[in-house]
Amino acid sequence: MQQVFRRPESLKDVQTHFCPGCHHGTIHRIVAETLDEFDLARKTIGVASIGCSVFLYSYFDLDVVESPHGRAPAVATGVKRARPDRFVFTYQGDGDLAAIGTAEIIHAANRGEDITVIFVNNTTYGMTGGQMAPTTLPGQRTSTSPYGRRSEKEGFPVRVAELLSGLDGVAFSARAAVNSPRNIMDAKKQMKKAFRYQIEGKGFSFVEFLSACPTNWGMGAIEANERVGREMCEYFRLGTFKNTANL
Amino acid sequence: MAKRLLVRGNEAICMGAIEAGCRYYFGYPITPQNDIPEFMSREMPGLNGEFIQAESEIASINMVLGAAATGARAMTSSSSPGISLKMETISYMAGMEIPCLIVNISRSGPGLGGIDASQGDYFQAVKGGGHGGYHIIVLAPSSIQEMYDLTMLAFDLAEIYRMPAMILGDAVVGQMKEPLIPHPRPHRELPAKDWALRGTEEGGQRVVKSLFLGDGELEAHNWKLFAKYRDLAAKEARWEDYETADATLIATGFGSAARIAKTAVAMAREEGMKVGLLRPITLFPFPAKAFASATEHCKTVLDIELNTGQMVEDVRLSVARDAEVHFYGRPSGTGSLPTPEELLEQIRRYYRN
Amino acid sequence: MFMAGYGGQGVLLAGTLLAQAAIVEEKNVSFLPSYGVEKRGGAAVCTVVISDGDVGSPVVGNPSVAVILNQSSLDKYGPRIKPGGICIVNTSLVDLSGFPRKDLDIIAIEMNAVAREIGDARMVNMVAVGAYAARTGAVSIDALAEALKDTLPERNHRFIPANVRALEAGASLIGKSGQV
Incomplete structure (x- = not known):
């Protein structure tokens, strides 16, 4: 009998703590499969952030360092400068990367650090209980925008993939979603391209994953999945915004 | 007699750090410590090291965290308001047991204060200036020779006890020039860095972290850190x-x-x-x-x-x-x-x- | 020794040179600068302590020798000079007529004029150091000349002869008795 599906070697054989319908598991799998396909895991140092993503080391069988909230790109900069022969990636949520860590992501990208940043955008602060994030959509109700996000008071969702593509230091910037088999396959391709940039020493690479947070959105798994395709993909356009080496 | 060099205190720190094997410097400009990043930006490229003028004090200490987590000797320097900004990460590094050197050429405060010599940061330095109840090693040089010698000692103690170390100076010892006799780094037994990140091809997974959620895990971790502080008091007090x-x-x-x-x-x-x-x-x-x-x-x-x-x-x-x-x-x-x-x-x- | 002027007069360079010369003569020394936040034009002050034994405090409350390069420095620091001490004053920029202290050995030199005479108005600091060295014997002019090599960056070594001329000009104003 032919085996058609198995756990990537980069992932540990553990039960997930993520909520039902959460996309972190799918994104973890894409990252792990890509690490396996490039045979990178054993020379990788992962950089975890604050939020649901902190448990990186519980799922990935990799060396991992934690970062203070928002600082993962600065920590990854230090790791990569000290060990340029290692594969270094950060894994960050939207509160971490696009709010408290705005300075660090912009400047690591602008320096063109040879690292890969994996950005999980679920339009909310997940672990702390569904507060408004910089990526929260206009009108979206959260625990700190109970009347819906009002752009005149709370501004607009930040489109990070597009923002970073404007910086000369960025080699690759893309946005993907994992709400459908087709999008998952595209997301995997984007992940592979981003990793190739670092493997080939071609500079800073970034992939934003749109992700569902059913618990904090107050939705079931299927409904949340549909919201990603319907509302999020409309505001946060999927695609490649920068691909300097045409990989 | 070895040649005596007329050296500024801030530069003596750099010379000591380089002699101690530090090749990673991350910092941000602030008076009266700017001689340090200026010196390191000149010297690091030729030593196959890395110098980054970071976007902020916060980013610079986090770059130190990253480099030091791989076992490399890394440092940052700043002056009082900048050190305040670094405090969150210093707490993380104390919790994560990462050795590194932080230099505070302190200035007067509170707030913007002034650029004059001050010792207003004693409490912040020795009582654990960040959150969570921790200490770091704090050394206070009073001569240019000590700026050099204690910088080397700070790196060694940081590694032996696996915790951040600080040189607490001020504009007097930072800006003053005196004769310095450089000498090779003294030999000290240093523990193996069996915690440093390097990728799993060299063994099983290593995680450098300060999050401990299991029953009793964090309490045990705090007592472990406390035991190191007691050990330091017994073995390393100098006067x-x-x-x-x-x-x-x-x-x-x-x-x-x-x-x-x-x-x-x-x-x-x-x-x-x-x-x-x-x-x-x-x-x-x-x-x-x-x-x-x-x-x-x-x-x-x-x-x-x-x-x-x-x-x-x-x-x-x-x-x-x-x-x-x-x-x-x-x-x-x-x-x-x-x-x-x-x-x-x-x-x-x-x-x- | 305590030296005070405004930024741009070369006070800090002069102090560094003195400290370097003390090293040439195998003495102990400390050099402590203090200056305003401005890069130019603010107050510039330095204290150099030269000793055969240990240098203790790099800060001195009542200096036995003061070199005063401008009026505001005399007004501010004049009262602090140790009774019986030496005060070397740049009378190109300082009016001594209102200075009340009679317990000092005051050496008045028109340093800007002397510097201009030897061809470089920027050498006021060297004239001052030359006079100081000759009057106190703290370091020799030879040691100062030697110390210039370590004090000036390589690219400025071509100015060493001019600096030495200024040191000597300052020293020559001090007679054998140590007086002007």
Whole structure:
């Protein structure tokens, strides 16, 4: 009998703590499969952030360092400068990367650090209980925008993939979603391209994953999945915004 | 005699760091420590090292965290307001047990304050300036030679005890120039870095973290850190003892204040007063036993600081029960640096034969 | 020794040179600068302590020798000079007529004029150091000349002869008795 599906070697054989319908598991799998396909895991140092993503080391069988909230790109900069022969990636949520860590992501990208940043955008602060994030959509109700996000008071969702593509230091910037088999396959391709940039020493690479947070959105798994395709993909356009080496 | 070089204190720190094998410097400009990033930006490229002028104080200490997590010797430097910004990550590194060097060429505060020599950051440095209840190693040089020597010692102690170490200086010891005799890094037994990140091809997974959620895990971690602090106090306390054997008054202070006080003590001796100086070199661990034993026979202590009274609290906790501790402070600002003549007046005030 | 002027007069360079010369003569020394936050035009002050034994405090309350390069420095620091001490004053920029102290050995030199005469108005600091060295004997002119090599960056070594001329010009104003 032919085996058609198995756990990537980069992932540990553990039960997930993520909520039902959460996309972190799918994104973890894409990252792990890509690490396996490039045979990178054993020379990788992962950089975890604050939020649901902190448990990186519980799922990935990799060396991992934690970062203070928002600082993962600065920590990854230090790791990569000290060990340029290692594969270094950060894994960050939207509160971490696009709010408290705005300075660090912009400047690591602008320096063109040879690292890969994996950005999980679920339009909310997940672990702390569904507060408004910089990526929260206009009108979206959260625990700190109970009347819906009002752009005149709370501004607009930040489109990070597009923002970073404007910086000369960025080699690759893309946005993907994992709400459908087709999008998952595209997301995997984007992940592979981003990793190739670092493997080939071609500079800073970034992939934003749109992700569902059913618990904090107050939705079931299927409904949340549909919201990603319907509302999020409309505001946060999927695609490649920068691909300097045409990989 | 080895060639003596006329070196600025801030540069002596850089020379000591380079001799100690530090090849990773991350910092941000702030007066009066700018000689340090300027020196390192010149030297690192030629040494196959890395220099980054980061986007912020916060980013620079986090770059230190990243580089040091791989086992490399890494450092940052700043001055008081910048050190405040780094505090969150210093707490993380204390919790994660990452060795590194932080240099604080402190300036006067609070707030923007001024750029004059100050010792207003004693509490922040030795009491764990960030959150969560921790300590770091704090060394207080009072000469250019010590800026060099203690920088090397700081890297070694940081690795031996797996915790951040700080050099606490100020604009006097940072900007002053004195002869320095450079010498090779002294040999010390250092533990293997079996915690450093390197990728799993060299063994099983390693995680450098400060998040502990299991039952009793974090409490055990805190007691483990505490045991290191106790160990440090027992083994690593360092101080300078100057003419205290027959003294009936012991002056004390650290860093630049102690340096000024030492001349005041010498002037008092010339006048026939039996006065000595006890200068803590390690502020954490505080040399409590040195104060306890010195005050067995000498019952008057005069503590001198460039603040309104910080180290004096540790002095009071350390002296014999019947010793009197007096305090003379000059919180810093333009024109507020005390002179030896001024400190001699204070010695006269409290001196009893 | 205590030297004060405004930024741009070369006070800090002069202090560094003195410290370097003390090293040439195998003495102990400390050099402590202090200056305003401005890069130019603010107050510039330095204290150099030269000793055969230990240098204790790099800060001195009542200096035995003061070199005063401008009026505001005399007004501010004049009262602090140790009774019986030496005060070397740049009378190109300082008016001594209102200075009340009679307990000092005051050496008045028109340093800007002397510097201009030897061809470089920027050499006021070297004239001052030359006069100081000759008057006090703290360091020799030879040691100062030697120390210039370590004090000036390589690219400025071509100015060493001019600096030495200024040191000597300053020294020559001090007579054998040590007076002007």
